[in-house]
Amino acid sequence: MDFQDNQNLIDNxxxxxxxxxxxxxxxxxxxxxxxxGKGGELILxxxxxxxxxxxxxxxDNLSFSLKKGENVAIMGPNGAGKTVLLKALLDILPYRGExxxxxxxxxxxxxxxxxxxxxxxxxxEEFFKMKKxxxxxxxxxxxxxxxxxxxxxxxxIGTISSGQLQRVLVxxxxxxxxxxxxxxxxxxxxDIGGEETIFNLLNKIExxxxxxxxxxxxxxSVVYGFADSVLCLNKKLIxxxxxxxxxxxxxxxxxxxxxxxxxxxxH
Amino acid sequence: xxxxxxxSFITAIFIGGVAGYVGSLMATKKMSLVGDVLSHIAxxxxxxxxxxxINISLGALASLILGIVLIWTLSLKTELSMESLVGVVFVxxxxxxxxxxxxxxxxxxxxxxxxxxxxxxxxxxxFVSIIVFIAARIIYSKMMLAYVSEDLALASGVKINKYNLIxxxxxxxxxxxxxxxxxxxxxxxMIIVPAAVARNMSRNMRQYSWLSIMIGxxxxxAGFAVFPFLAERFxxxxxxxxxxxxxxxxxxxAVSLLFKKR
Numbered sequence: 001m002d003f004q005d006n007q008n009l010i011d012n013x014x015x016x017x018x019x020x021x022x023x024x025x026x027x028x029x030x031x032x033x034x035x036x037g038k039g040g041e042l043i044l045x046x047x048x049x050x051x052x053x054x055x056x057x058x059x060d061n062l063s064f065s066l067k068k069g070e071n072v073a074i075m076g077p078n079g080a081g082k083t084v085l086l087k088a089l090l091d092i093l094p095y096r097g098e099x100x101x102x103x104x105x106x107x108x109x110x111x112x113x114x115x116x117x118x119x120x121x122x123x124x125e126e127f128f129k130m131k132k133x134x135x136x137x138x139x140x141x142x143x144x145x146x147x148x149x150x151x152x153x154x155x156x157i158g159t160i161s162s163g164q165l166q167r168v169l170v171x172x173x174x175x176x177x178x179x180x181x182x183x184x185x186x187x188x189x190x191d192i193g194g195e196e197t198i199f200n201l202l203n204k205i206e207x208x209x210x211x212x213x214x215x216x217x218x219x220x221s222v223v224y225g226f227a228d229s230v231l232c233l234n235k236k237l238i239x240x241x242x243x244x245x246x247x248x249x250x251x252x253x254x255x256x257x258x259x260x261x262x263x264x265x266x267h
Numbered sequence: 268x269x270x271x272x273x274x275s276f277i278t279a280i281f282i283g284g285v286a287g288y289v290g291s292l293m294a295t296k297k298m299s300l301v302g303d304v305l306s307h308i309a310x311x312x313x314x315x316x317x318x319x320x321i322n323i324s325l326g327a328l329a330s331l332i333l334g335i336v337l338i339w340t341l342s343l344k345t346e347l348s349m350e351s352l353v354g355v356v357f358v359x360x361x362x363x364x365x366x367x368x369x370x371x372x373x374x375x376x377x378x379x380x381x382x383x384x385x386x387x388x389x390x391x392x393x394f395v396s397i398i399v400f401i402a403a404r405i406i407y408s409k410m411m412l413a414y415v416s417e418d419l420a421l422a423s424g425v426k427i428n429k430y431n432l433i434x435x436x437x438x439x440x441x442x443x444x445x446x447x448x449x450x451x452x453x454x455x456x457m458i459i460v461p462a463a464v465a466r467n468m469s470r471n472m473r474q475y476s477w478l479s480i481m482i483g484x485x486x487x488x489a490g491f492a493v494f495p496f497l498a499e500r501f502x503x504x505x506x507x508x509x510x511x512x513x514x515x516x517x518x519x520x521a522v523s524l525l526f527k528k529r
Contacts, residue, residue, distance in 0.1 A: 092421040109422040116415055121466055121475035130412045131423065156470055157415070172419075 040067035043105060043180065043212055044089075049097035051081065051088050058084045060235045061097070068102075071206065071213045073227035073243070077256055080234045082216045083112065086182050089214070101180075108178035110169050112185045112216075116158040124160070124168060125153040133175045141171035144205060170201065174209065181205075183215035202226055223247065274389045275381045275448075275505075279487040279512060281396040282445035286454070287461030287483025289403050289437050291476050292410050300350050301338075304357040305435065306442040306455040308334035310364025313376045313446065317369055323376075324388065327451075328443035334360060335435045364451075379450035379509035392444045399437050406430050411472060449509045457483065460516040467523035486516035 044066040051059040059081040066072060074082050087093040090109055101107070116122070128138035138153060145167040152160075160168065173181055183202075199222050206213060217223060223230055223243050230246040232238040232255045239246040239255070293303075312330025316323035334356050342349045368376050375383070384392075413420035413427045420427055438458065445454045465478035490512030497503055497511065 087418070090422045092418065107422075109419065111416055111418045111422075114416040114419070119466060120415070121469040121472055122411065122415065123471040126408075126472045127415070130408050130415075154471075 040070075041102070042066065043068045043070075043102045045098070045100040046089075047098040047100075049085075049088060049095055049099060051084050051093060051095045057235060059088065059095075059233075062233070062237050064231060064237065064240055066212065066214070069210065069212055070228045071226055072215070072229050072231055073223045074214065074216045074231045074233055075218065075223065075247075075255065076233035076238070082233055083184055085233065086184055086214070086216060089182060105180055106176060106178040107180045107182060108173040108176065110173040110181065110183045113162075114165070114169070116165075118158040120156065120158040122157045123153065124155050124157055127157050127168070128153075128172065128175065131172060131175045137175060138171075141174045142168070144174055144208065145171045145201060147171070166198070167201075170205070174205065177209070179211045181211055181213045181215075183213060183217075185216050185218070198222070199225055220247075271382065271384070272505075274386055275384045275508070276487075276491050278384050278389045278392045279381065279448050279491065279508070280484050281393045282441065282448055283457060283461075283483035283487035283512065284480045285396040285399050285403075285483070286441050286445060286457040287465075287479040287481075288400060288476060289434070289441055290458035290460075290462040290483075291465060291479035292403065292407065292434060293459065293462060301353045301435065303455050303459060304353055305331065305334070305438055306446075306458070307357050307364075307451045308360040309442055309446060309451050309454075310360050310376060311367055312443075313451065314364050314367030314369075317372045317376070318367065322388070324391065324443045324446060327446050328439060330360070331439035331443060332436070335432075335439060339432060339435075375450065375506065376446075377450045377452045378506070379446065379448050379453055380506050381448050381508045382505040384447050388444075388447060395440050395444045399440050402433065403437055406433060407476065408472075410434060449513065453509055453513050456513045456516065457486075460513070460520055461486065464516070464519045464523040467520075467527045482516065482519050486512050486519060489515035489518075 042065050046065065047063050049059055049062040050057055058079075062085070074085065076082050084093065086109070088095040089099060090107065091099070125135060125138060128141070133141065135153065139150065142148070142152065147164070147167055152164075157165070157168070170183075173183075199219070202213060202215075202222070203226065205211075213226075215222075215227075227243055229241060230243050231240050232246060234255060309327035309331050312326035312328065313323045314326075315321065315330075316326025338349065338352045338356050341347065341352050345352075364376070365373070409420065409425045409430055412423065413425055413430065417427060441458065442451075442454050445457060448454070449457050461482035462475075462479045464482045465475050469475040469478050490508055493515065494503070494505075494508050494511050498505075498507070
């Protein structure tokens with residue numbers, strides 16, 4: 001019943017979204033390389049995807065496609081099926097319809113949150129070993145997320161801070177050199193520590209490793225600064241396109257209902 | 268100290284060690300209760316074994332496997348949680364087992380009778396312990412990953428259901444061949460307590476799994492070491508060794524509490 005727990009976490013997040021979302025001018029970043037139009041190799045094709053829990057359709061007849069190197073942000077209110085969509089893409093939930101990843105694609109998943117017990121007898125190093133990553137690989141992956149202290153490997157996974165845990169999960173996802181990363185709410189209320197934001201981290205990783213990132217997020221600055229396209233989901237596909245197209249205030253209204261305004265400060 | 272004493276001793280050591288090891292995997296949420304009551308499902312098999320003169324370990328094994336398959340099938344076919352199904356099958360087994368088991372044997376079935384361990388039992392116990400140890404070692408890190416995060420495990424291609432089922436069968440094997448040491452009631456303690464001790468004292472998985480084995484073995488040794496003194500003092504029969512082994516492990520647990528929280 002982990003899924004319901006996730007939904008509860010999302011609920012908490014989204015309470016806030018019912019208030020007007022305001023982004024301070026300095027955090028607005030010009031859209032990165034806007035979708036370079038037609039062409040480009042497809043890495044993922046989703047056709048008529050439907051996921052049902054019993055009678056209820058949680059994801060309803062969804063179709064979209066993803067080009068290589070493209071970063072997609074998935075947005076939507078609680079219970080919209082975002083996490084379910086990621087799980088279907090990972091093929092860990094039964095679904096109807098078609099999900100076609102291009103050949104040779106290596107997918108990694110960074111879950112929303114894990115809550116290891118404080119006294120769980122598992123060191124960070126052993127956690128990496130579970131993905132068949134040796135000490136050196138673990139060190140390298142941790143360095144990519146800004147953890148360079150070697151003693152960190154010996155720490156118990158339940159005792160590190162939630163920010164560090166988030167970094168560890170990202171590093172864990174990088175093991176095996178995936179070319180697609182699926183992130184479930186990488187920002188979920190977590191201060192990852194230091195000056196760095198999860199947004200810088202994603203940007204850095206994406207440049208270093210040249211991968212496509214699909215992420216569920218509510219952080220507008222991440223959407224504008226990072227995503228090439230936005231997929232708004234509320235069981236059905238509500239909008240899909242570049243952030244400025246998809247998230248005009250009409251788009252947001254459609255997604256979250258009336259009363260939501262997104263003040264985008266132009267420069 | 269005759270041969271049969273040493274045979275029981277070796278059996279207790281091997282079963283103690285491997286019970287501790289599989290018990291350390293019982294950290295898994297769903298599995299803890301399931302594994303805990305699983306040993307009681309052995310009772311009808313033991314009863315039948317006693318009635319018809321079949322080796323009670325084989326009877327217990329058959330009964331356990333039947334119970335696990337029943338629980339498994341029902342949990343896949345119905346929406347019921349594994350916990351409640353185990354609960355139902357557990358009381359069913361207990362009731363049926365009580366009716367079947369000859370009354371004068373009931374106490375031994377419930378608490379074990381280590382003096383009944385024959386040479387063939389010991390050989391089987393050692394052999395099964397080694398097989399179970401190897402199998403558990405293979406699935407160990409995958410089970411742990413599933414414990415940390417089921418989603419991560421699934422996304423990494425771990426078939427959680429399959430591993431859980433294998434795990435239940437491993438426990439069944441340990442219970443079936445450890446039944447003469449601790450009976451249906453106390454064998455589960457041999458599985459649970461050493462891991463609880465190890466968890467208090469270890470900082471990583473390696474320490475944890477090895478400590479679980481060692482505490483299991485140490486409890487068996489301590490039980491046999493203390494027994495002669497207690498036997499002399501209180502006039503206990505050999506049957507008491509099983510419960511004394513469990514008490515020894517509880518002493519280790521109490522000590523481990525002092526080491527807890529660094």
